Amino acid sequence: MNFDKKEFQDLLDSIHFIYGYDFTDYSEASLRRRVEHFMTSRKMDDLTYLGRTLAKDERLFAEFVLEMSVTVTTMFRDPAFYKSIRENVTKRLATYPFIKIWIAGCATGQEVYSLAILLEEEGLLNRSIIYATDINQKSLQIAKEGVYSIDGLKEYTLNYQKAGGTKSFSEYYKAKYNHVMFDKSLKQNIVFSPHNLAVDQSFNEFQLIICRNVLIYFKQSLQNKVFDLFYDSLCPFGFLGLGNKESLLFSDKKKHFEDIDKREKIFMKKKISS
Amino acid sequence: MNKKKKYGAIVIGVSAGGLTALSFIFKKLPADFSIPIIVIQHRNTSQRDLLEEILQEKCKLKLKQADEKEKIKEGTIYIGPPDYHLLIESDHTFSLSSDARVKYSRPSIDVLFESASYVYQDRLVGIILTGANNDGSDGIKRIAKNGGMTIAQNPEDAEFPPMPEAAIATGSVRKILSLAEIQKCLLKINQE
Numbered sequence A: 001m002n003f004d005k006k007e008f009q010d011l012l013d014s015i016h017f018i019y020g021y022d023f024t025d026y027s028e029a030s031l032r033r034r035v036e037h038f039m040t041s042r043k044m045d046d047l048t049y050l051g052r053t054l055a056k057d058e059r060l061f062a063e064f065v066l067e068m069s070v071t072v073t074t075m076f077r078d079p080a081f082y083k084s085i086r087e088n089v090t091k092r093l094a095t096y097p098f099i100k101i102w103i104a105g106c107a108t109g110q111e112v113y114s115l116a117i118l119l120e121e122e123g124l125l126n127r128s129i130i131y132a133t134d135i136n137q138k139s140l141q142i143a144k145e146g147v148y149s150i151d152g153l154k155e156y157t158l159n160y161q162k163a164g165g166t167k168s169f170s171e172y173y174k175a176k177y178n179h180v181m182f183d184k185s186l187k188q189n190i191v192f193s194p195h196n197l198a199v200d201q202s203f204n205e206f207q208l209i210i211c212r213n214v215l216i217y218f219k220q221s222l223q224n225k226v227f228d229l230f231y232d233s234l235c236p237f238g239f240l241g242l243g244n245k246e247s248l249l250f251s252d253k254k255k256h257f258e259d260i261d262k263r264e265k266i267f268m269k270k271k272i273s274s
Numbered sequence B: 001m002n003k004k005k006k007y008g009a010i011v012i013g014v015s016a017g018g019l020t021a022l023s024f025i026f027k028k029l030p031a032d033f034s035i036p037i038i039v040i041q042h043r044n045t046s047q048r049d050l051l052e053e054i055l056q057e058k059c060k061l062k063l064k065q066a067d068e069k070e071k072i073k074e075g076t077i078y079i080g081p082p083d084y085h086l087l088i089e090s091d092h093t094f095s096l097s098s099d100a101r102v103k104y105s106r107p108s109i110d111v112l113f114e115s116a117s118y119v120y121q122d123r124l125v126g127i128i129l130t131g132a133n134n135d136g137s138d139g140i141k142r143i144a145k146n147g148g149m150t151i152a153q154n155p156e157d158a159e160f161p162p163m164p165e166a167a168i169a170t171g172s173v174r175k176i177l178s179l180a181e182i183q184k185c186l187l188k189i190n191q192e
């Protein structure tokens, strides 16, 4: 399908207008691909028709929103990132009496349980609180339950070990039929809730914010907006962890952060604010 | 500023057997080769930028892994990072995505080719080299449909024929060439 630029823009504008979901600042090429995929799987080939149908059919729209967000994730994704958090960040976190962490765009929650396990092993979990947020309600529900298909377990275990895990990974879950369920004790200090990075405000001050593989879906303008939000939500010397291919390189907030680990994309907020 | 070239970008898709094929082509490209080249090579996730280091050793052009939001520049060869799809935006910057695999592949050649074709239309050259699957065939179709130039490595010349064969089977490939001929063809295209 070769979408007409204007028709595509009109579609996004009308979705914003009718439902309040703003996709206009998402990276266009992959969004276009997902729209295309949505249409082919429903045997549609006309953008204007899609726009009109979505406007009238709320259920179809709900499916549309789910398909527009990419939910791919895993436990200890990019193990070296977690290793670096362990080595470069946890010692400094330990100096706070109470540790507040925000994981933005947590998808189905594997990243959240990974961090909880890491904090537990560093003896910090009982005085931490992790706020885990996403716009996708269906993913958040799965995250809350903390029950995953057993198919991923091999990868999870391997990643845990590569990430510098100090125990046997099987201590953290119970396997039942085709599922693994993460231990309740990990959940005690986690709060899952909806939050839209494109429109919602800051809701607390954190020592660590982790937002990985979310910003790549945003245009530079929206990325900048989100970096401002993170900057405002971090305490002085607070840490920011991004995805492996994300950087502050092309953003206006670059000079307000210091590199902690360039390769693993971990930054620290400088004290002086401009 | 010299006059506008006929082609704005060259995209290459390659899988098994890729290192040898890419080294062969890049080795002989002159330092003033100006059309940007963007490559998807299927590879193992654990070697983050080994491929770039090895290939850079062998070529005179600047060669780097494509960065998120990076602007595409002349005289540069870009390689898509492992485990992410690479796409081109209308403002000629790269974007990455970890969407589901396409034809079991991430990065997917189809994803790059289709997004590049949307942006460059008939000013795009698409090349499929050696490989053991059928990634890239949909991308080649799209490029041909939008009036771009399509090339496949001659299966007899390819270490792993299935990928160029699948591209050729679509009926959308304009030229079937050996690596040496592709090399010459690129030099010619750069003059157009």
Ligand SMILES: C[S@@+](CC[C@H](N)C(=O)[O-])C[C@H]1O[C@@H](n2cnc3c(N)ncnc32)[C@H](O)[C@@H]1O
Pocket: A069, A070, A071, A072, A073, A074, A077, A104, A105, A106, A107, A108, A111, A133, A134, A135, A136, A139, A195, A196, A197, A198, A211, A212, A213, A214, A217, A243, B098
């Ligand atoms: C590829 S997942 C990343 C999951 C996890 N952070 C990781 O790195 O594995 C991207 C997530 O970003 C979420 N997302 C997309 N747009 C968002 C927005 N505007 N606000 C909050 N989350 C968003 C999606 O719903 C999805 O769950």
